[in-house]
Structures are given as structure tokens and as C-alpha cells.
Amino acid sequence: MTYESEIMAKKGEAVNVSLDGETVIEERGGRSRKRLYIVIALIVLAAIVAAYLLLTAGAEEEAVDTGAQAPAITVVSPGRTTVAGEIVATGVLAARRDAPVGVVGEGGRVVSIPVEAGDWVRQGQVLAVIDRSVQSQQAHAASAQIQVARADAELAQANLDRALQLVERGFVSQADVDRLTATRDAAAARVQVARAQLDELQARNARLNIVAPSAGLLLERNVEVGATVSAGSGPLFRLARGGEIEMLAQVGEEQLTKLRAGVSAEVTPVGSDQTFTGQVWQVAPTIDAQNRQGTARIALSYDPALRPGGFATARILSGTTTAPLLPESAVLSDDDGSFVYVVDAENKVQRRPVRTGMVTSEGVVIESGITGNEKIVLRAGGFLTEGETVNPRTAGQ
Template sequence: MTDLPGAEPRPRPGAPAPRSRRRQLVLGMVLVLALALVGWLVVRFTGGEAGGRFQRPSSTVTVVAAATADVPVELEALGTVTPTATATVRPQVSGVVTRVAYEEGQTVRQGDLLVQIDPRPFEIALAQARGSLQQSESQLADARVSLERFQQLLGQDSIARQEVDTQAATVRQLEGAVASARAAVRDAELDLDFASVEAPIDGVVGLRTVDVGNYVAAGDATGVAVITRTTPIDVAFAIPQDRVADVRARAGLTALDEEGNDADRALPVIALDRTRSQALASGRFLAMDNQISTDTGTVGAKARFDNADGALFPNQFVNVRLRLQTLEDAVTVPLTALRQNDDGAFVYVVNADSTVTLTPVVAGVSDDSRVVVAEGLAAGTEVVTEGGDRLVDGAMVMRAGQVPPMAAPAGDESPQRRRGRPPGGGPRG
């Protein structure tokens, strides 16, 4: 049958319809474009063509060179300022207070008068004791004279020996009475001395606890004053049990005298405020307790400070920094350069070709900003400090602030760039 003019030709039997042919053509073009895109991405991200036309993407990182420095090995702990001596001055005799000789917060010396108790009753008791002593001494003198006369008569066989022995016993009895009377006099004198309450130690007096006219009793629990010695002063702190051996080894290099003043080679200690931003005083390690606390796993220790300026106050909380030693010319890197994986600590070392190498290291002591690298790194080696979270061994990096490299090397300009240049090779206007 012949097709009419203007009518669509009928498809031959077994041939695909025109609409299906167009669909297949579109799908084929999409597939070709997809394969081309995948190939470009593979070339772009794997280094692709020979001749270095394409480069791997670079991660922007911050790089710092490992440096050498003298690094102190320190132990930090929370401490409490404790006075070297605290005395609650209690009266030894009872009576009425007639004078308070100190001011609140005053610095006193040993032997200074603090409170005067009415001395008159004690003066009377002393006079009575002295009178009794005088009476006993007179009786003893008379008995001794009689004993001498009796002994003379006994030599003349004019008196019985029993009377001589009796008189000798009387003399010994009166000698005992005299000794007792003398002790009573000393006791009365001591009570009179106790009526003047004096400072037993050097230190600072606290707030007043008595006033004139108050009656105080011997051994009163509140006392008449509280004195605290603040120069020198101690700081008590705790040492973790894992660091006890280090402290003992370093503290064994010196020996303090009884007052802790031989500090030529003692371990230095610094007392800091709560924020650790200001050093309050400098002192020296004094002593360590003889056993570990099972509750905290720490050992009590003390450091001594001269505290001449009064910067440390009793019961004040401070941060203690004990220096054990100083590592000289130690290799250090910023704390952010040190990383951890399943194998331990490592750093990313930046090579000359802008690639990085994962380098295992042995980390030492650290502070708030840096860490000592004991093994695995030499001074001057550049390491990554920031941007290392997305790196792997062998990755290419770019330093922060560095201009990124061009996609194609010099002398291999693409046709598009060549078409964009005006004749003569000059820049476009």
C-alpha cells in the first residue's frame, strides 16, 4: 500500500517506533556525560594525567616548628594556709580583769602583757606564805640549837641518848616544814606572776574575748586571747600517691634544719591565688607525711613560706605549684600538635613537598600550652597544630595564608586561557 502525501510513514514491521528511538538517544547522551564527569573527578582527585597537570586537593593547616626550651617539671595541688603555731591563752588563776593590754589584730612578742588580773589576793597569799616560812625557819633554828646542847651533854654523860635522838627527829621534822613553807611561798609567787597574763609566742592577736571587769576562771576554755604565728607560715597540700616517689627522690637532695631554714637546695614552691594568675608567695618544700590516705590516695605534705609581707593568711585556700626539676633544652611543641590513635601519641610532620607524615612520638610533661616530646622528634621539625583532624598519612597540605597553586603548571596553558589573551600575549584590557 502506498502512503498518502503528508502522512507520517508507517514503521516497518520489527522496527522501533520514532519516540522510543529519541528516548534511547537521550539516555545515551546522559550516560556519556556521566562517564565523562566521573572520569574528570577521578583525574582531579587522584592526580590523573601524567605531567602533573592536575593536583590533589590541599588541606589548609597551621604549622609550627618544634623548639627547644628549659621546661620545669611541676606538681600542682590545692593547699590550705596553716599557721606554724596557734595559742589560745587561758588564765592560770581566777580573778577579775583589771586591764586589757592588747589591741585586736596587734602583733605581739613572746612575754608581752596581754591581760592583768587583780593581783591583790595573790599578794596577800604570798605574804601569808612568807610568814609561815619565817615561823618554820625560826622553829628549826631553835631546834638545831637544842640539838647541839643535847649532844654536848651526851658527851659528858649527863643526858640520856633517847632525848638526843628525839631532838634530832624534831630538827628533821622542822626542816621538812621549812621546805614545805618555801614551796608555799614559791606557789604564791607563781600565782602572782600568773595574774599578769603574757603572750606565750610571737604572733598576731585575734579579736578580744574579755573586757575589763570580767571575771575569768583558771583554765577557761575561751581564754583571754588567741595568738596565731604568721611569720613564717605553712601551706598544707596533698601529693598523689603516683608522684610520691618523685617528690621523695627530689626532696632527698637537701636536708632542712629543725626550723626549716636551710633552703639552699630545697624544692621551690609557689603559692598562687584561686585563679592561678597571681603568685602570692615563694617558699620551699618542708615535709611529707609518713603514710598514704586510703580514702583519697594522697599523702599530706607541707611547704613553708617566710610571709614577711603577710600575703598568706591562715586558713586561706591557695594553689600550690611544687617544682621537682627543670628539663634543659627539651624539645617542645604546642599542645594542639599532639594527637592520639590506637597506637599512642603522634604528630603530623610537614615535609618539603607539602605532604605530611604521621610520626609516632613519646610525650613527656606538659603545661597549659606546650608538651615535651621525649622521643621521636627533632628540634626545628615543622608539625601541624591546627587542621590535622582531616589529615591522613601522606596527605598534601597548604599552610594558612599560602596562595593555592594553579591547576596547570607554567608553560602548559590551556586553550581557553590562550583564547582569552589578546594578540601579543599582553594582559586583557
């Protein structure tokens, strides 16, 4: 081995000697570098795997944290319910047949009023008496005129009878008989005229009394003793014929189309806890152009608690309907109208406009906007915002 070979061997280099004596040098470090590259590659791969696992774990933790931070919200799926149709309306109570009573004669000074508001009266009963002292004297004079005319008629008849007896003897001509007959007929006619005049005066005097045109409940008395009344004085009394009362319920244009005469209704006067059962007997054929409402007239039996002029609330049956029924807490409203919050498949809150119907003891009928299969936020909707992630929980869990 040469000196160079020895030196290279000391440095760690491989020395090979050929058969012909030549020295071949190989680097021992080649294999070491390969092993180093492999180790570095393994380390990089391990670092990549560790980074991936770290990122995945972080995302899962973030998702867990997000789920833990999402508010727990109670939701319901209402489905569809068959509900008895009901229309709620307000209106005033009134006499079903309101009969104003006033002066029908020439009038005069009121001397007596034997009735008070709230009294039941019969047909023809005197409600007020008007002074008739002058008219009574005129009636007496007319009665005397009848007596005078009757006496003249009797005298004319007697003259005619005597003339008829003398005409046969020739003492009285036929012309005289005819004249006496005409005188007798005129006297008899004057009796009839006098009698007719008396009847007229008596009829006028009878009209001085203000009487009830029919039996019923006296609602108002607008006159006092001593007042002077005439045909232009207006109604002095108001009478509810038969005591029948009705409610004039104001119903929206759309709801009015659902009503028919004969359906039942429950009427509750304002300030009262009593409910009275009635029946719609007439639905208005026209709509008020100002408020787009019509009148449903509900007939009611008399009761002292039903006072004409008072306000009342009516619940009118209008058939049945099948629709989602939500608790009132689930239905919100703002300037844009009524709406509910629906939780979608990603647990995000979405606003859904709805059209509400009648309100029952079980909830609010939703006429359109949802099918009933959605997850509807039951409560706390006013604290949510659209797009917010929530943790939905079914009611009852």
C-alpha cells in the same frame, strides 16, 4: 560478450572472459566492503581513545576540584624539647609551727589583754592577765606563816643553846638536850615547809598569766576582757613561732614521687600578683586514701601578704624532661580525655589520644601519644572530623 555479461557489467559486476570463451564474474563490491570494515574499526578505536581521554580528564578535574574544596589547615611538627620540670599545685597557707596558747593554771576572770592579733611577741611576754585577788591574799598568808615558823625556830634554837650551857653544870640532863634539839629541828623544818608553800602559791599565781611560749607572730586572739577561762576553755591565742609561714601544697600521687626536699618553688597567693620564693622542706610520707594526694610543705619567709588560711598556687621545680611541646590550641579534650589531630600521608585527619604533662608559658608538654615528628593540626581542630581530607600548610608559610 553475451547478453548476461552486459547486464552484469551494467550492474557494476566485474566480467572476465576466459580463453575458452567462458565468462567469469567477480563481485566488485568485495573490496568496498573491506574498506568499509577498516573505516568502522578505525572509528570504534578512535571512540574508545576519546572515551578514555574524557574519563581521565574528568578524574583529574574531580581531583583538582576535591583538592580545591579541602580546607586549608595549619599544621606543626613540634619535635622534642627539653623542658624544666614543673609541678603546679594548689593549697593553703599556714604557720609552719602553729603554737596554740591556752590556760595552764586554774584559770579565772580575765582582767587584761595587752596584745592584739598581728602583733609580734617575745618569749615569756604576757598575753592575758587573770584576776588573782584571792590568790594574792593566800600568798600573803603563806608569807606570814614563814615568819611564824621562823620565830618558833629561833626560840627553839635559843632554848637549846641555854640547855647546852647548863648541861655541863649538871642542871640539865642529856635527855632534855635531846628533846630541845628535836624541837629546834622541827621548828626549822616548819620554816622550810612554810617557805615551800609560799613558793607553790607564787608559782600558781604566776601561771595565772597567759604568756607566749616562744617569740613569733600572734595569729589569733580568741578571748576578751571579762571572760572566765579555765583549763577546758581551749586555745585563747594562736602563735606562729618565729613568724615562719608555709604552704601545704596538695600534689597528685604520681607527681609526689618526683619531689624531693630542698627543691625551689614559687608561691602566688590567690588574688595577688606577688610571687614569693620558697623551698620544699618536707614531702608527705603518706597518701590520702580519699583523693590520692599527698602534701608538699613549702617553707616561706614572713611577709604581710602571706596570710595563714588563704589559698595559693605553687610552681614547684621537679627536674627536666624531653618531650614534644605543643601550643594549647592544638590540644583538645572531651569525655574520653585529651587528644590531637594528626594529618597522615593521604592528608586525612586522624585522632590521636595523648597524655598531657605540665603547662608552661611556651605550651603543653605531651608525655605520651606522639613522637613529635607528626603533622599536628595547630588550630581549628574542634571543627574537624576524623577521616576528613584537608589541605595541610606548615605554620609560618
